[in-house]
Amino acid sequence: MPLAHSLLNSLESDFSDFTFTLSDSFEWHPADAAITYDPNDPYFESRLLHELSHAILGHQSYERDIDLIAMERDAWQHAKMKLGPKYKVEVPGDIIHHDMDTYRDWLHARSTCPHCESTGIQTKKQTYQCVTCRKIWRVNEARTCSLRRYKLDQNK
């Protein structure tokens, strides 16, 4: 895919603080300022700009799941409004909506009480408490968006 490679080349020279590494998924790793990419993704350019946006916006870890959702939204916004026009990439609204829906489903699944199915509130990074029956449950940590996205897809 020559176009995608030319975008990658431009980004690598414009953002030399970050490393871009071939992988089987798109991820941003703040600890080593590394972006991984999957060259076979049909939305290669959009996803690359999305991960780069996490990097540019300085996204690190998060305490609350809703903070993660906000970071995802901000990264898509930055990719579409700032990087897209600059690098002549049209980021499709569909992919943003699909991604954000996936996050909302993920948040809903995590925050639903396994005992009574009421909604819980997050009390700690990996702990929720039901507002109705007061039971507490733990959730897995899943730091990268793509990891979570693929897990969700597998469960469907």
Ligand SMILES: [Zn+2]
């Ligand atoms: Zn993301």
Ligand SMILES: [Zn+2]
């Ligand atoms: Zn409950």
